[in-house]
Amino acid sequence: MSNMMEIKDLQAKIGDKKILNGLNLTLEKGKVHAIMGPNGAGKSTLSKAIVGHYDIEVLGGEILYRGENIVDKEPEERALDGIFLSFQHPVEVAGVNNAYFLRTAVNAKRRHEGKDELNAAEFLREMKKQVETLGMKPDMISRSLNEGFSGGEKKRNEILQMQMLQPDMIVLDEIDSGLDIDALRAVSEGINSMKDGERSFLVITHYSRILDYIKPDYIHVLKDGKIVHTGGPELVAQLEEEGYESLGEA
């Protein structure tokens, strides 16, 4: 089977508001899928539904991850099984050392996979390497998790976590928002380095800019809680010129 994830007729609400209205989407192994759409279309809701965010109530449909429906799974179970979300607004946690947090997460995943845990030295060696590659300041290792980080630093920290956790299904929610050109380039390089022909990416974005750096294989247009159009990379140019209105029901 060459599909990483199949979302079938997904219906979900936040509070009293129904946002996803029978969404269908197939994510292929080793491919980069981009989701574009106007504000309020349900882009972030989709990403939250995939990782089991507490705001979302799934009313119907399935999210099959490697063939298994994960709708009722706890967020940490989905994470341990290899689903990763890069948050649009990463939260700050005072007093929790960035390296300590990340080592706990990495070792939880290694335990789950039946591997030996990394000791502090092994872990730090790896983390330092990635921090350098991402162009992050070395003090990010020992600072409190996201506390006082700039917007760009927070996004780089998300990519750092992704690289250390080595997930299989990567959801990037507006990874490009608030990034200057240097940060955008570093973040994109980080993402591209993860492409290995096996991992799948779901890039959720409002702007096409990031897609110049992370070349998508498929573009899906999300409108009113449904995928209304699917096409190849050429769709980006069309959307840029004509806007979302031009694309009616697929």
Next chain:
Amino acid sequence: MPQQELDKAVSGEYALGFEIDIEQDTVPPGLDENTIKFISAKKDEPKWMLELRLKAFEKWKKMTEPSWGHLEYEPIDYQSISYFSAPKQAPDSLDEVDPKILEAYKKLGIPLEEQKQLQGIAVDAVIDSVSVKTTYSEELEKHGVIFCSISDAIRDYPELVKKYMYSVVPVTDNFFAALNSAVFTDGTFVYIPKGVRCPMELSTYFRINALNTGQFERTIVIADEGSYVSYNEGCSAPTRDDNQLHAAVVELIALKDAEIKYSTIQNWYPGDENGKGGIYNFVTKRGICEENAKISWTQVETGSAITWKYPSCILKGDNSVGEFYSVAVTTLAQQADTGTKMIHIGKNTKSTIISKGISAMKGQNTYRGLVKMGAGAEGARNYSECDSLLIGDRCGAHTFPYLESKDSLGQVEHEATTSKISDEQLFYLRQRGINEEDAVSMIVHGFCKDVFKMLPMEYAVEAKALLNLTLEGSVG
């Protein structure tokens, strides 16, 4: 997160609730002059001590219990408490210590046998009303350090005791201090001679064992000029349905250029989630700093049904420094009203207050602190930071900072925050594969970090483990 899951996550089992099955000498409940004479006789005390006790008792009878704390509890019946209880055979040497007591202390993580003693830490072990064993006494003697039970000190070092006992916390300071002055049973006495840096950590472990008894210990730490000592205390008690009273007094004296670091890990039995049982902890702790001296209080308060405690510093000498670092946890139905008093008298005195309150389930946590700038406290400075963390929505946090400033040159800074463990933080950690309990623990530890880093290393480890146990049940 649903309330039930949260409660499960924060209602840790009390692990030290076992009882030591030993024969004990316990006086029948009740308090009158004869009780005090009995205690004094049991301790083989000189007459002057008995007289001081009796005077204190007369004064206590005229005092009333304070009611200003943000605390609710059934009135204490002082006649229903037994004021003295001791393991029957008072040992002269370790060979004579009841093996069951050794076993109990081992369970608490404090081996008393010579060959197994904690490296670099001298321990005074107190059960109910008596000290059962003090380790490393001889080693300390070589440096001129006195580390013994207060009962021994009254007999062996009467001049020091007479000079300093009641000098920082006078008999009539408050209702509970007066009661303690009359009936105190044991506690620790420490004297560090001039210019000596105490070669090891000193530690007292208090254990309440007997039923229906109160524990009234009295501790005095004197750091003579230019000396340094780090002193730690820990405590626990069996799980019982009745409330038990603990009313201790601690006096610290830091003479010129001396430094005392005093750390407490308080883990008395907290009672159950309906507020049944648990220790009533009414404690008076105060230190005085002479010129250039420094006193640093660090406390981690996780136990007791009621905590009423304000470790304080009188910054009498110029350039003296007072510090208070506190983590207070109230879960189940626990209530804590705790904080500090920093009294600035000398010039250029400095004080720092960092208080972290954590409330979960039906816990109520109050910070109460006073910063007083005296008329002569030119150039004095205080910095206070009081943060509260709420877990769930049935608990409460309250902050009462008081400021008295007679000197406009004194500088006072106060910051206070109250935050809830946010669902977004928890979710973030869980999305990275960290389970819910570990995620709560990580956030709470992060919150307490500024205080834990002030504890000596061994105790920081213990404090972290204890916090996990208190808040997370199955973790740790």
